[in-house]
Structures are given as structure tokens and as C-alpha cells.
Amino acid sequence: MAVGTPQVTAPLPPEPPERLAHSSESCRPASEILMRIGDKWSVLIVMMLSGGPLRFSELKRRIDGISQRMLTLTLRGLERDGLVTRTVTPTIPPRVDYELTALGVSLREPVNALGQWAFDNRPAMLAARAAYDGREA
Amino acid sequence: MAVGTPQVTAPLPPEPPERLAHSSESCRPASEILMRIGDKWSVLIVMMLSGGPLRFSELKRRIDGISQRMLTLTLRGLERDGLVTRTVTPTIPPRVDYELTALGVSLREPVNALGQWAFDNRPAMLAARAAYDGREA
DNA sequence: CGGCATCCCACGGGATACTG
DNA sequence: CAGTATCCCGTGGGATGCCG
Numbered sequence: 001m002a003v004g005t006p007q008v009t010a011p012l013p014p015e016p017p018e019r020l021a022h023s024s025e026s027c028r029p030a031s032e033i034l035m036r037i038g039d040k041w042s043v044l045i046v047m048m049l050s051g052g053p054l055r056f057s058e059l060k061r062r063i064d065g066i067s068q069r070m071l072t073l074t075l076r077g078l079e080r081d082g083l084v085t086r087t088v089t090p091t092i093p094p095r096v097d098y099e100l101t102a103l104g105v106s107l108r109e110p111v112n113a114l115g116q117w118a119f120d121n122r123p124a125m126l127a128a129r130a131a132y133d134g135r136e137a
Numbered sequence: 138m139a140v141g142t143p144q145v146t147a148p149l150p151p152e153p154p155e156r157l158a159h160s161s162e163s164c165r166p167a168s169e170i171l172m173r174i175g176d177k178w179s180v181l182i183v184m185m186l187s188g189g190p191l192r193f194s195e196l197k198r199r200i201d202g203i204s205q206r207m208l209t210l211t212l213r214g215l216e217r218d219g220l221v222t223r224t225v226t227p228t229i230p231p232r233v234d235y236e237l238t239a240l241g242v243s244l245r246e247p248v249n250a251l252g253q254w255a256f257d258n259r260p261a262m263l264a265a266r267a268a269y270d271g272r273e274a
Numbered sequence: 275c276g277g278c279a280t281c282c283c284a285c286g287g288g289a290t291a292c293t294g
Numbered sequence: 295c296a297g298t299a300t301c302c303c304g305t306g307g308g309a310t311g312c313c314g
Contacts, residue, residue, distance in 0.1 A: 022184045024201055029259050030252030031180050038175015040307075043168050047159040056276055064161055067308055072277055082265025093275040094314080103261055110251040115167030117247045122166050124240055128219025177287075193296055204288055209297060230295040231294085 036081070041066055041074045043111055046100065049084060050108055053099035083107060173218070178203055178211045180248055183237065186221060187245055190236035220244060 037043055044063055048054065054062070060071050075098055078084040083104035089095040100108075174180055181200055185191065191199070197208050212235055215221040220241035226232040237245075 022187050024181070024185070024199055026256075027181055027184045027252065030184075030248070030255045031177075033255035033259065033262075034171075034175045034180050034248075034251060035177060038171050040168075040172060043171050044161065044164055047164045047167075048161070050159045060276095062161060068277075069309085070307060073307085080266055080269040081262045082269075083262075088276090091275095092314095094277095096276060103258060103265070106258065107254065110247065110254040111167070111171075113250050114171060114247040115164065117244065118167045118170035119163075121240060121243065122170065125170075125218045125220075128240070129217055132217040132219075197296095205297075206289085206299095207287060210287085225296090228295095229294095231297090233296060 036077075037107070037111070039074070041070055042078060043115075045071075045074055045078065046083065046104060046107060046111065047115075049098060049100045049104070053087075053097045056096045056098070059098060078104070173214075174244070174248070176211070178207055179215060180252075182208075182211055182215065183220065183241060183244060183248065184252075186235060186237045186241070190224075190234045192232055192234050196235060215241070 037046075041063065044066075045059065048059060048062055056071070056075075059075075060066060060068060063071070066074075075084060075086065079086050079098075082101055085099050085101055087097045087099070089097070174183070178200070181203075182196065185196060185199055193208070193212075196212075197203060197205055200208070212221060212223065216223050216235075219238055222236050222238055224234045224236070226234070
């Protein structure tokens, strides 16, 4: 039965078969998380906090180009998701420190792996992009 | 003092090491890539193509909820960046197959690592989120 | 100093309709 | 079947200003 449906039965390339089923439902959590931290600033902030806690203004100074609005919003999001802690010292002027939680620290590992990939393969991507754009320009 | 080598290779102990070179400049490529593939569909598509080439309609059928507009656009982007190839068979009706390039295949590993992290830690994140939301409701 | 509030614009992305 | 074109709305995110 089923005429015309070629049923592509996965002739696996040189990759070893992983026990991870890449179904749509099993990859959705990964996709969600990626979208969550794939915003403009989250990863940068997590990486900045890798070396230890930083206060708001220091964080803002180190991440060039971020608006204090987005710094606040992004930190709130990270705090909400249990990736950073927010510690307020009610002095005058007030002092607020942000620090990675254990969860936040654990996130560094896969993110670093992706960062390494990005560092290694960015030239290839840029070249591919240039070639693609050049083909039709 | 300026950081000498933008190394992202950390030994990753549970404790934050003292000399991490996570400068803003060294992490920006990672952030860029993350934003690039951190969109709504890219990772899902890459994962779907892990098992081998798929044609457009099959891809659309497997990724539930995607519009053909976004499928086309996302595939174009992935093709542009050298992550997938697009092969047209000019029959009637036409047939177009998409397949991961070597670059696309190599991306699977770090993305899978992140996916594993997401799978493992999503409960913790959801719990933290619920706790955070409950504190001020 | 840290951080809401507001305005405002650009872009992502869904729905739909049309073409080769 | 695969793709393009159009419409349209929700959101992301910058700039600015005010308040503890």
C-alpha cells in the first residue's frame, strides 16, 4: 500500500546510533530551553557570572551594549528559572548582587560546548553564508 | 589586563574556577550562534534531519505546528549557513530533499548536550519558576 | 545605585491565497 | 508538491524619564 510515499528509512551516516529518539515531542524541551536562553543576553550574563557574583552596575559595565532595562528583565528571567540568585543589601545606595545557582553553573557546561562549536565553526558558517549570498547577488 | 586566549574550554568542576576567560568578546560568537539557532524551529529541524534526508512535506508533517512559511524560511537560513543542503529533483510534482551537511551533523553534538541538559533540568526549572511566581502572586 | 514605567518601532511568525 | 506573496498582530527590545 501507500503508493508514492518513499518512506525514507534513515541510512545513518557515519554517526553512531544514539539511544535518543529524535521525535518531535522528545526534542521540544530542548527547543524550549534553547529558545529560553537563546535570547539576546541570557548566555552572556550566565558566562559573565561564571567567575563569581557581580553586582548590577558591574554586570552592566562588562556587557557592552546592554540596556539596563534588558539587564533587569533578563536577570529577572534567569532568577525566575532558578539560574541565578538575587541578593539585595539595603544600604544607601542599595547594592544588589547576582550569582549563579548550582543549576546555573551546570548550564555552563553544555553552553560552553556550544560556545566552543561556535568558535570553531564560525568561519565555516560565515564562508557558507558569503558563498550563498554571492550566488544570487 | 587583557585576556590572552579566548578559551572556552573549561574543566568544569562544580566550583567556579578562578581564572576563566569569559570576556564579553570571547563569548559573543557563542551568543550569536545561540541566537541564530535559538529561534523557534532551527533546532527542531536539525534534529529531524539527524536520521537522514527528508523531503519538504515529510519534514512539515513531522514537525507539528510549523507553518510552511516558517519551514521554508528556516530551511533557507540553515542552507545559507551551510548546515543543510537543498536538493531539487525537477519532476512533476517537484521533489525537494533536505539533508544535513557535515557542519550540520557536527552541530548535533553540542545541541544534543544542551538537549540532554534541558531534559534533565527542566523539572528543576519549572519548579523554580512556579516557586518564584507563587512568592508574589 | 538599582529598577520600574512609558513610548515606540522593528521583527518574528501565523493565516491565507496564489503559482509552477 | 514546494514555494512565494500579502496581511496582520504580538512580542522583543532600545531610549528616556522618574522613584526608592
